[in-house]
Amino acid sequence: xxxxxxIQNLHATxxxxxxxxxVLHDISFSxxxxxxxxxxxxxxxxxxxxxxxxxxxLPNNGKIQSGKIVLDGTDLTQVNRKEIRKYRGKKMGxxxxxxxxxxxxLLTIGYQMRESIMLHRGLKKKEANELAxxxxxxxxxxxxxxxxxxxxxxLSGGLRQRILIAMVLSVQPDLLIADEPTTALDxxxxxxxxxxxxxxxxxxxxxxxxxxxxxxxxxxxxxxxxVLYAGRxxxxxxxxxxxxxxxxxxxxxxxxxxxxxxxxxxxxxPIPGTFPNITEDIPGCRFNPRCPRAHECPLCVKEAPExxxxxxxxxxxCHLAK
Amino acid sequence: xKKYITxxxxxxxxLLLGMTFIVFSSLYLAPGDPAEIAAGASATESDIAAMxxxxxxxRPFIVQYxxxxxxxxxxxxxxxxITRQPxxxxxxxxxxxxxxxxxxxxIFACVIGIPLGVIAAIKKDSLLDNIxxxxxxxxxxxxxxxxxxxxxxxxxxxxxxxPTGGMTEPFWxxxxxxxxxxxxxxxxMQVAASFMRIGRSSMLDVLQSDYIRTARSKGLKEKTVxxxxxxxxxxxxxxxxxxxxxxxLLGGAMVTEQVFAINGIGSYLINAINQRNYAAVQSTVFVIxxxxxxxxLIVDLLYSVIDPRIRYE
Numbered sequence: 001x002x003x004x005x006x007i008q009n010l011h012a013t014x015x016x017x018x019x020x021x022x023v024l025h026d027i028s029f030s031x032x033x034x035x036x037x038x039x040x041x042x043x044x045x046x047x048x049x050x051x052x053x054x055x056x057x058l059p060n061n062g063k064i065q066s067g068k069i070v071l072d073g074t075d076l077t078q079v080n081r082k083e084i085r086k087y088r089g090k091k092m093g094x095x096x097x098x099x100x101x102x103x104x105x106l107l108t109i110g111y112q113m114r115e116s117i118m119l120h121r122g123l124k125k126k127e128a129n130e131l132a133x134x135x136x137x138x139x140x141x142x143x144x145x146x147x148x149x150x151x152x153x154x155l156s157g158g159l160r161q162r163i164l165i166a167m168v169l170s171v172q173p174d175l176l177i178a179d180e181p182t183t184a185l186d187x188x189x190x191x192x193x194x195x196x197x198x199x200x201x202x203x204x205x206x207x208x209x210x211x212x213x214x215x216x217x218x219x220x221x222x223x224x225x226x227v228l229y230a231g232r233x234x235x236x237x238x239x240x241x242x243x244x245x246x247x248x249x250x251x252x253x254x255x256x257x258x259x260x261x262x263x264x265x266x267x268x269x270p271i272p273g274t275f276p277n278i279t280e281d282i283p284g285c286r287f288n289p290r291c292p293r294a295h296e297c298p299l300c301v302k303e304a305p306e307x308x309x310x311x312x313x314x315x316x317x318c319h320l321a322k
Numbered sequence: 323x324k325k326y327i328t329x330x331x332x333x334x335x336x337l338l339l340g341m342t343f344i345v346f347s348s349l350y351l352a353p354g355d356p357a358e359i360a361a362g363a364s365a366t367e368s369d370i371a372a373m374x375x376x377x378x379x380x381r382p383f384i385v386q387y388x389x390x391x392x393x394x395x396x397x398x399x400x401x402x403x404i405t406r407q408p409x410x411x412x413x414x415x416x417x418x419x420x421x422x423x424x425x426x427x428x429i430f431a432c433v434i435g436i437p438l439g440v441i442a443a444i445k446k447d448s449l450l451d452n453i454x455x456x457x458x459x460x461x462x463x464x465x466x467x468x469x470x471x472x473x474x475x476x477x478x479x480x481x482x483x484x485p486t487g488g489m490t491e492p493f494w495x496x497x498x499x500x501x502x503x504x505x506x507x508x509x510x511m512q513v514a515a516s517f518m519r520i521g522r523s524s525m526l527d528v529l530q531s532d533y534i535r536t537a538r539s540k541g542l543k544e545k546t547v548x549x550x551x552x553x554x555x556x557x558x559x560x561x562x563x564x565x566x567x568x569x570x571l572l573g574g575a576m577v578t579e580q581v582f583a584i585n586g587i588g589s590y591l592i593n594a595i596n597q598r599n600y601a602a603v604q605s606t607v608f609v610i611x612x613x614x615x616x617x618x619l620i621v622d623l624l625y626s627v628i629d630p631r632i633r634y635e
Contacts (some may be wrong), residue, residue, distance in 0.1 A: 055539055057535060057538060057539060085538075085541045085542065085543065085544075086541065087541070088538065088539055088540065088541035089539065089540040089541030089542075090541055093539070093540075094539040096532060096535065096536060096539075098532055101531065101532040101533060102532045102533055102535075102536045103533055103536065104533040104536075104537065104551050104555070105533070105555070105629075105630075105631065106554050106555055106628065106629060106630065107550075107551070107554075108630075115540065115542065116540040116541070116542075119540070119541065119542065120541065151630040151631070151634070153630070153631050154634070164536070167540075171540075
């Protein structure tokens with residue numbers, strides 16, 4: 001299978017008050033064509049930072065220290081600032097978390113859609129308009145002609161999110177990055193957007209990197225899952241492997257935290273403790289202070305665990321997984 | 323949109339009415355008898371009484387105010403106590419000079435202040451940003467009469483590049499440009515500095531917004547991101563500042579006109595105050611306030627041009 005994106009040993013830091021803190025530590029995973037990879041984890045685990053590294057849109061105090069981000073054969077970390085915009089939009093499109101603020105309030109939908117089409121596909125205004133209309137239809141928007149003349153404030157959140165999706169897709173990127181695209185939407189719209197992304201992935205033969213903390217969404221859309229904890233990859237596998245046979249205590253904790261309404265005693269079992277701040281230095285496995293099994297092995301508090309393959313394609317970074 | 327404009331127009335009328343009342347009553351309560359001044363130094367007690375009668379100053383306050391308002395509605399700004407000329411005529415001779423000064427200062431402030439503010443924001447925390455921010459702090463702190471005097475000493479007296487004063491032609495002619503250059507520089511400096519500061523902060527706000535990140539993620543050139551996506555949004559607070567600054571320019575024009583010997587309504591107003599020329603003071607203040615209100619109405623209308631959220635209200 002052809003890899004669209006291949007991230008290898010990515011390390012990234014944020015500088016806070018002149019000190020560097022590592023936010024991503026040795027992250028590796030890849031995405032094939034026609035495949036959806038979900039990255040899951042709690043807020044602050046490095047999900048969004050990973051997407052910003054790929055897009056090269058890290059804030060000024062963020063920096064990629066080492067590693068490779070290979071998109072269609074090009075290592076993006078080696079591309080200079082001016083050249084990178086040729087990859088943005090055209091090769092990799094991103095749908096952001098907040099549809100309410102992700103569109104420019106002072107420009108029409110038509111202008112914002114035509115802008116990328118004209119830039120990346122070299123079309124004239126009229127042709128770009130027609131293409132924009134066809135993509136708005138694809139994402140299930142009624143009256144696309146009149147929508148093009150409207151401004152973002154005239155549209156609901158669900159409509160805006162679809163417009164953002166149509167905008168990204170209209171350039172036909174090889175990689176689609178979606179950072180919690182359904183978080184701000186209500187459940188019915190959420191379902192529509194997920195179905196839409198699933199259909200479009202097949203149509204366009206693109207790879208999708210989907211960021212979420214909602215395991216329900218993961219079950220619905222993912223082919224493979226990457227679990228991040230405090231800037232480290234703790235587990236990776238197919239959706240089936242992760243849901244049926246989770247190995248890392250953190251993944252197991254995440255699964256248990258989802259309330260199961262079918263059970264007689266309906267309760268939520270949260271993971272104890274709190275998520276570490278990036279400024280905190282935790283020796284050994286980053287999860288050990290919250291891990292229910294850390295006492296089983298003296299290495300947990302001493303050494304960072306190596307990633308091991310427990311079954312084909314199923315990777316776990318835990319001393320107890322061996 | 324119609325509702326928006328109607329609302330603004332009604333507010334404008336109320337504002338002007340309130341303003342006439344404040345000016346009228348504050349001068350009414352001010353010490354000193356204008357009839358005494360108008361009658362001259364050698365006038366007898368009965369002369370002054372006759373003058374008071376003639377000027378209508380012996381009538382009750384509310385009658386005087388009512389008469390003033392009715393005349394105002396007819397476009398009659400009254401007669402100067404001193405020259406016995408219609409005040410409107412006296413103002414109309416001087417108004418072009420003041421407008422010439424205010425507009426050229428505003429253009430100077432826009433051309434200098436806005437781009438520098440934008441550049442400072444784009445280069446945030448760089449050496450250039452620090453230099454520009456320091457300059458803007460200086461610019462906002464320097465009093466315009468002092469700056470005007472210094473400019474005259476350096477450029478007119480010592481270097482002899484510009485005329486020391488006077489204003490006879492509009493700023494877009496060659497001679498008018500030379501005449502308006504230093505006055506606009508001294509009057510527009512504070513406004514330019516304020517535009518720079520507001521421009522920088524609003525641009526910084528906008529550059530951090532989600533839609534700018536979206537624009538960048540689309541692969542647009544940084545120039546396009548700044549010029550099309552950021553600047554338009556950043557202009558909204560700058561526009562507000564332009565409206566309020568125009569009032570500052572009209573106020574500052576009084577001092578600047580004195581320094582550069584420009585025959586405008588600002589220097590007319592100062593003379594009128596010194597001479598206790600009530601009618602002239604009232605009318606001049608009214609005209610200045612009227613211009614200020616009109617400019618702010620234009621600003622309100624410009625909002626709707628930039629911002630569809632107001633246009634479609």
